[in-house]
Amino acid sequence: MSARAPLPRWVDIALLPVLNVVLAFLIGGLIVLAVGQNPLQAVGVMVYGAFGYGTGVGYTLYYTTDFIFAGLAVSLAYHAGMFNIGGEGQAYLGGLGVILIALALNGLHWTVMFPLMIVFGALFGAFWAFIPGYLQAKRGSHIVITTILFNFIATSVMSYIITRILKPEGVNSDESAPIEAISRIPRLGEFFSFFGRSPANLSILVAIVALVFCYWLIWHSKFGYAMRALGHNPVAARYAGISGTRMIIITMAICGALAGMVAVNNVGGVQGRLILNFVNGAGFVGIAVAFMGRGHPIGVALSALLFGALYQGGQELAFSMPGITKEMIVTIQAMVILFTGAMGDMLRIPLMRLFDRRATAGTP
């Protein structure tokens, strides 16, 4: 077969990912249908739950905030040719940084505390990503395996720290002492009553800044250029004088810092304390978000919003349609990773054929 013309840009950037996501949802719908439930009704419930009323919107935005950070933590590494599965653990460790500074200076006004929590969440998250980065760069240990292992190590280390060290006397549940109300990141509901008592808080502004920062970093900075060069062709990057070692370590640290922001949203904002397993899978959702958004901040923002809506809508499902559990969302998440990540090219060949034919028909 002769080489085909590449797909038009809009097909590659927009149509292909959308088709893959639609495919994921179609299969999800079929599974719902297979257990005798109505998928359209489920979609209706979820859309209402996610966007139908103020508190629902607030919850959606809260999840979206988490997923933007987690998605960026995977995307950035992917541009440098690495697969960071460790967002979950990096976010968990970020929680330690946030709670340590918050408890040390408990009672400080939030305007001062907020930036401090960002810095410490970022530092601790970055540290947890720096080690796998260092091991990959200097000792050649595969980043996929080490980040998976670091998730498990984070679980054990943090459960020890929370239950044995941070847990105050006389408290039954496994959690740290609370951060005082004045030091916590304010909820959006305090400024706009529309959001009600939903957990969405000012961390969402940090997420927006992070999106812009990553856009600039990837496409408009020297560092981003080096990063992408490394991702496309490590050998060529080396000949161009780019230090792979340095790039891998710094990129991973930035990814960890981004993942650590999940902790700012949860520990500093929503829960106001460090609780066991507060990340609750957000780090893993980041993988689906990154692939669906094709590593582009705009794509990441849109797919984080979609997953935010899915997670909030999924909670709503549990009330209205007991036949469908929220784990259906995890299934859809899996399908999205499969179709946009691993089988991303499945539809490419038929599409190429289609556009080839149109092109030849147009120019006889």
Added chain:
Amino acid sequence: MQYYTDLILILDSTVRLAVPLLLACLAGLYSERAGIVDIGLEGKLLGSAFGAATVAAVTGSAWLGLLAGIGVALCFSAVHGLASINLKGNQTISGVALNFLAAGLTTFLGQAWFQRGGMTPQLGNDQRFTPITLPFANELADVPIIGGLYSELISGHNILTYFAFIAVPLTAFVLFSTRFGLRLRAVGENPKALDTAGMSVTRLRYQALIITAILVGIGGTYLSVAQSSGFNNNMSAGRGYIALAALIFAKWRPWPALLVCLLFGFLDALQFRLQGIDFPVIGQVPVQAIQVLPYLLTIILLAGFIGRAVAPKAAGIPYTKER
């Protein structure tokens, strides 16, 4: 004598805890030796545990459950093969997707079918793989030393356990003494050489994935139909990942895989035994410190501080035939 009995008991639970690791580890060995990275072991383990428990509960037969467990693992392998062999996609991403698929689908279907919060119905003893008493085990039970060793440690496991231990020499034989094994190793190191010799890389890799599915399917069945009596949410609990770590630790070789899985199983057993026991000087050993050991050891190994773990050369790289 008390210490001896304690030791036998710990070793006995070591064996029980090592079996699913061993089966998953050997499963991963076939696929990675053939050049297919399988992060999806965890999902296959979970999915087949669910399939096995479901079918065993509905039909009342543990053996049909086993078939179903293997069947589920085969379906997962088929998707993994389609993505990583035919479509030349990223094998790691495909594996990660399969893990989420198993986590989501088992809970979702479990709730939809049985309405028990994702659990499958409790299995009776006739629907499970129950312990087998080896010949003379009861007679020898009271003989000192040998009695404990034979009757407690060697006898009294279920058939899947014995299979797991037989699978080790079997794998060693297949891998290093048969033509198929030679080709399997070759396809993981240098697929082009095989292709030039007129063999199908695709076919060999699918064959490896089928063996992987059978082994990990048995492992999943062990979890839900032999070790426990029914499926629980997320009952694989990261064992697929530990198996992967064990595989690296064993440097992709069957006998070391056995040793490493037994070591990790021993650590697991120790963690239960040591709970709440005070030691002189150090006091109580936190459970987390022991939980973390397998991961920590693997990372130290991966970092090249104790030997070097070199993966099959073509692992993770889709094979593209020259056009």
